[in-house]
Amino acid sequence: MTASKRLPLSSRKRHSLKLSQSKISAVAGVGGVEPIEPSPLLLQRLTRGVFCQHGLRSLRLWVWLGLLYGRQYRSLWEEATPGSPRLFSYAQWRDRFFTAGHPKGEEVPPLHDRRCPCSRTAYDWVLSVVGSAGMEAWIEQVCLELGVELSEWQERLQQRLFGVTRRSLADDLRLLVELGLLQRRGHKFELLETLPTWVTEPVAKTLPRDRSQGPSSETRASGEVLFANLDFASLAQRYVQPVAGVQRFFVHLDYVVQDWQIDQVEDSIEALYQLWQQPQVPPVRLLYRSSRLRASRSCVVYPVCCYYMRRSIYLCGFGQTPTRQGQWYNFRLDHIQALEAMSWECETLPFFLHQRYQEQRLPVPDEIRAQMESVWGFDFYLPARLLILRFERQFHEGYIAQTFRHETFKQISYQQVEHHIRESAEPDERERLLSVWRSRSPEDAYYQARYRHGDINVQMRLRAWRPFGEVLCPAVLRDEMASEVKQEHGWYWG
Template sequence: MSEQIFTDVPQVELLQWLARGSLKQNLPRALRLWVWLRSLYGDSQDRILLDDGFSLAQWRDTFFTLTHPKGETVPPLHNRSCPCAKTTAEWLFNQKTGLERSQWLASVQAHTPVPDLEKLLEQRLFGVTRRSLQADLDILAELGWLEKHQQKYYRVKYFPARPMTTKLHAHELNFLNQEDLVAIAQNLSQEICGVRRFFFKLDFVVTATDEIENWQHELQRLWAKTPVPPIQITYNSARLKNIFLCTVYPVCIYYVQRAVYLCAFGESPDLKTEWYNFRLDRIEDINPIEWTHRDIPKNLIQRYHQRNLPTPDEIEMQMSLAWGFDFYLQSRLMLLRFDRDYHDRYIRRTFRHDTFKAIAYAQAKNLIKKYTPNPEQQEQLLKVLAHRSPDDAYYRVQYRHGDHNVIMRLRAWRPRVEVFLPWDMRQSIARDVAREFQLYNL
C-alpha cells in the first residue's frame, strides 16, 4: 500500500487532467475519479479499509453502505447515509476542501463553459451504473494510479505526475515556504474596512519578464501532460560564458534571490551534476521530446522506467540538509564567528537554516582540529582562534560549497563575521577583502 496521501483539491487543472479530453463532457467522471482517489489514497477520514488486490465489487462493498444495490442499473436513492446519495455539490463544497461555490463555478466556466453546471451540482455523483464504476477503475489504472493484474487492482508506490492542487486558504499559500509569512498573508491579505494593510515586496532584478512569462506558460502546459515529457533546454550560462543544450526533466519553479529558476534533473551545463537550477530569463529555447529520444541521459531514463521521476519534495528535502539553493552541490561544514554586539542585535533570534547552530568557544576549537587535516593550516587557525574573544558568538552550519547565495550572504555580513572553516573558503574571502581594500586604499 502506498504511503503517500492524496490531498489534491478538485481545481479545474486537475479535473481537466482527469477528464482526458473534453471537460465539458467528462466533468462528472473527473469529479468521481477525484473521490475515488480520496477513497484509495486519502487521509484516515477518507481512505477506506481495502486490501490491495481488490476487485470492483470489493471496493463497492467497502465504499457504499451494506444496503447499496449490487445490480447493473443506476442505484435508487435507498439510504441517505450511503455515499451514492451525496450530490456533487456535497462532495465539493465543505470544510475539508475549502472550496467556495461561486469561485469554483467561475473557474470552471472560465476554463470551458459547461451547460447546466448548477443542475449538475445537484445530481448524485455516484448515482451511476456498475459499468460506469468499472470504467472509472480502468481509467485510474491507465492514468497510473493503480496497477491491474488479472482483474485485480493494486495501489501504486509513487503517484503519477499531474497538475498539483492543494487545499485552499492556508495551504494555497504554501508556495511562500515560510509558515509565519503564510499566517500573516492569510490573516491580512483581505482589506480591513476598505484599506489594504499588508504588502509583499520582492526584489526582482530580471527585466526579461516577457520571456519568463512565456516559459512559465510553456512549462505549465507540459506539466499538465501525462506523462510529463523531458525537455531540451538551450541555456545561456552567465557563469560558464557559453550556450549549452541540456536534456532534462522539469521539476518545479523557484523564486530565489531576486530571480526565477527552473529546477530540473538530467544534465547540467557543465555536466558535473544531475540536478541544475536554470534561470528562466537565460533560457533561450525549450523543446519537449519523447521518452524514447536517444539524447535522454541514462540517469533520467532509469528513473522514468522505475516510475520514480524527480519531485519537488526531493528538492525540499535536500535544501533542508544544507544551507544554499544549489541543493545539488557538495555539503560541507562552515564555522563562523560573529562580533558579540552585532550578533545580539541582528543574528540572535533569527532563522538562517535548520543546521545553523550556536556553539561554545571550546566546540569551535574542536571543530578546527577535526575538520582541518593539514597540520600547518590547523595550527594557524587555532592561533587565530586564541586571539578571538570567547565571548563572541560562534556558529556551525552545513552549507552547499560553491553556492552563490551563501557567498552573497557572507559578504552582506562583512566585516562583522569571520569564516574559520572551511580553509579554502576562508582564503578565498581573504583574497576578496584584499582586492576590495585596494579599491579604497587611495
Template sequence: MSELVFQDIPDVELLQCLGRGYLKQNLLRAIRLWVWLRSLYGSEGASLYGDNQHRLILDDSFSYADWRNLFFSPTHPKGEEIPPIHDSHCLCAKSVAEWLFSENTGIVVSHWQKLILAHTGMDESELNTLLQRRLFGVTRRSLQADLETLAKLGWLVYKYQKYYRVCEFPPRLITTKDEGSAAKVGADELSFMHEDLVGFAENHSQKINGVQRFFLKLDYVIPRRTLDAVEDWQEQLRQLWAKTPVPPIKLTYSSARLEGNVDCIVYPVCIYYVQRAVYLCAYGESPQKDTNWYNFRLDRIQNLLTLEWVNSKLPSNLQQQYQQKSLPTPDDIALSMSKAWGFDFYLPSQLMLLRFDREFCDRYVRDTERHDTFEEITYKQVKRLIQREIKQPQQQETLLKVLDNRSPKDAYYQVFIRYQDHKQRDNNVVMRLRAWQPKVEVLIPWDLRLSFAADIATQFQLYHNSQ
C-alpha cells in the first residue's frame, strides 16, 4: 500500500491544478477531487465519517465500486440518478461548506472566500450558493469521471480495469504572480469552450518555433450575406448584458416553421454555437407561442428592439419572473441540457431505446461521449423497459416481437432525449441518428420509430426507381 500522505488544504493553487486550468467552471469538481485525494492518501487508520483527513482502507488496486462502498453509507443508492438525501450521516448529504470549513482543515472562511472570489471572478452570492450545494450529490457517472480525471492528472494509475495509487505525487505547476495572472486571463477568455478543449487552446494557442500546430475547424452554415447582421446582433446583446438589470427585448424573427416573420418578446439569456450555427437562448415567447423558451438562430433575427421592464406588453410569465427576481440564467440551461440529449432543452424529456450492430458499435459508439444519460444496457433490460414504457398493448406486443427477432449479442443503449412528437423533436439528435443508419435501430419512442421507417421507405423508393 502506498505510504504517501496527502494533507494539503484546498488553496487556490491546488484547486487550480485539480480544476485543470479553469477554476470558475470547475471549482465544485476541484473541491471534490481534493476530498477524493484525502480519501485515497490521507492519514492512516480511520474512515471519513469522523475525519475527512483519513484515508479509506482500500487495497492498492480498487474499482469505483470498492471506493463507493467504503465512502458512502450502506444505504447509499447504487443507481444512475443523483442520490436524494436518504441518510443524514451519509457523506453525500454534506454540503461543500461542511467539507471545507471544519477543525480538520483549519481554513479561515473569510480569507479563503476572498482569494477564491479574486481568482475566479465569481460574485459573492454565486459562491455562497455553490458552498451550500451537496458536494457528492452527483451521479455515478460524475464520480466515475472524477476517477478518470485523477488518473489523467497523475494522481492514480489505471490498468487492468482497476485504479492503483501512485508511488510519487505528480508535480504541481508553480507560477509566479505575473504568470498566474496571465494564466487566469487565458482561462477566463476560454471559459466558453468545452473543458477538454481548454487545455488544447491554452497549450497550443501560440506558435511553436514559429509554426502554428493547433487548429479548430468548425462547420458554420450562416450565409455570408447575413454575417454583418449577426455580428451586429452579438454586439447589441453584449451591450445589453452589461446593463443592470438586463432589459427584455422584442425580436422580429424569420421562422422557418411558420414560413414568415413573427414578433417575440423575450429575456435574452445566453448565446450557444451548436451544430453549424449560433443561437440566442431566450425566455418569454416562442415563435409558435407554445413554450416559454426558444433558441433563436441569430442569422434569422430581422430586428431587435430594447424594451423596459415596466412595459405593459411584456408576457405575464416574463413579468412574474422579473418581479420575483428569478430570471433564468445560463446555468439553468446547462442543467436542463444535462438531463436529456438535445439542444432544444425546453422540449419534454423522453426515454429512447436504440439497437446497434455490435461491430459498428464497438468501433464508433462505445467509449464515446454522447450525453450523461447515454449508456449501454442489457437485452433483458430493453425488454423490461419496453414493457414499462409502452402502455398501448398493440405497440408493446409489436415491439416485443421485434426484440425477439433481434440478437442479444447486439448493442443496446438507453438515453433521454428532447422529444414531444415526430414534429417537435430536437433535429440535432435526429441528424445524429440518421448519420448512424443503417447500423442503428430506434425501438422507442414509438412514433419516432414509425417516422424513421417512413423516411427510409421514401429514400428507398428514390434510389430503387433510379435503377
C-alpha cells in the first residue's frame, strides 16, 4: 500500500497545528482521562450509518471530544460561560471557536481566514495528534479496518473538517447527545462529569497488515466487523467476555438451516473465504435451488460478500440471477448446491461482468451497505418506492414510537399523508387512496419510508404489524396486504 499524500503546510499552519496538538492530545474531561487518539475502533463507534459515507463526520465528532473535554479548553469554557463552565449554547461555542469573521449564516463558509479553524483539513487535525511519523500507518489502518479505499480516503482527508454549514455542526451536537457524550439542557448543552469507558478505554494498537494475508482471527471475530448494526456491535464487543467467570450476555438468532445442511453451508463459506484471500478474486459458478422458481439454475457471479439476514446467510452476487432478470441477487447459502471457481478469461462469462472486470469496477461490500442504508430492505437491487403507513395510536405508543426501523422510516403528520399520496400514487389509484386516508383518524400515527418493493423481509415486518398497522400507499402493496387478510379470514372463519 502506498503512502498517503501529505499536504504542504506553511510555517503559520505548522505553528497552529503545534498549538492544537497540545490541546487535542490533552483530552481528559473532568476526570483526567488519557489522550484520545482517532483509532479506527473509536471512529467506528462514533459513526452513524456507513463509515465510507460518514467518515469525515466521525472524525469531526472525535475533534469535538477534544474541544469539549480537553484540559487546555477549560479556561475557554470558563470565559465563554462564566458561572457555569459546563453549560453552553451552540452560539457561545461558535463565537469562541471560530475567528470573528466566520460567517454565521446557513451557507458553507468560504476560505475566509487561514487562522480560522474552519480552514483546517481533516488531515491537519489528525496530523496534529498522531504526528507525521504515524500518519501513514493511521491512514492505512483506517482503510484496512473500516473498508475504505485508500485513494478515496486520502481525497476526503484533504477536505476542510469544519468548513461545513451551521446545520451540520448543530447536528454534530445532536449526535453527541445521542451517543451519550453530551447532555441537553433546554437549548443548551452540558458537559459530562466523566466520559464513557468505551471512549476512554485503551485500544489495542496493531500495525496494518497486508490485505493479501486475509483478516486475522481477531478481526474475523470482531463484533465491529461482523455486525452491520454498529450500535449493537459496540454492545456485543463490550460484553462478549464472561463477567467474573460467568457468561452473562447471549445473542439468539433465528437460523433455519437444518442440521444436515450445516456442513454444506460451512463448506461454501470456507470456499468463499479462500477465494476472497486471493489478490484477484475470481468469479464463481453456482448451482442454485430457487424456492421461487422451484427449480435449480446455474449462475455465474462475482461473489461480493455474505450477510446474515433474519433467518439465514446469503451471498450477495453480481452477475447472472436465477430469474435471468437484473444483475444482482442474494443467494441463500443453504440453497447453493455447488460452487466452482472460474477464470476471468473464461469465454462463458456474462459480457457485462467481464466488462466490469476489465474496467476495474467490480463492486465492493460498501456499495451494498450504502444501498441498504438509503432504502429499507435487504434485496437492495429491487426498485425503491415510497411507503406510507398508519398505526393505531395505542399500538404505536407501545411498539413503534421511539424505535429505529430504518434511516428513512420517519413519522409524518396527518396532513402530509395527502401530499405524499398525490405526489407518489398512480393517477388511477390516487382518489381511492385519498378516500381511504380521509376516513382514517387524525389521532392515529402516520409514517413514511423508502422501501424495496418485493422485498420479503419488509413484507414480513408489515405482516407482523397487522392488524394495527395499515398500508396506505402504494396501492399495489395495499392490495396485496388486503388479499392476504381476505385469505386469512377465509381460513379462520370459513
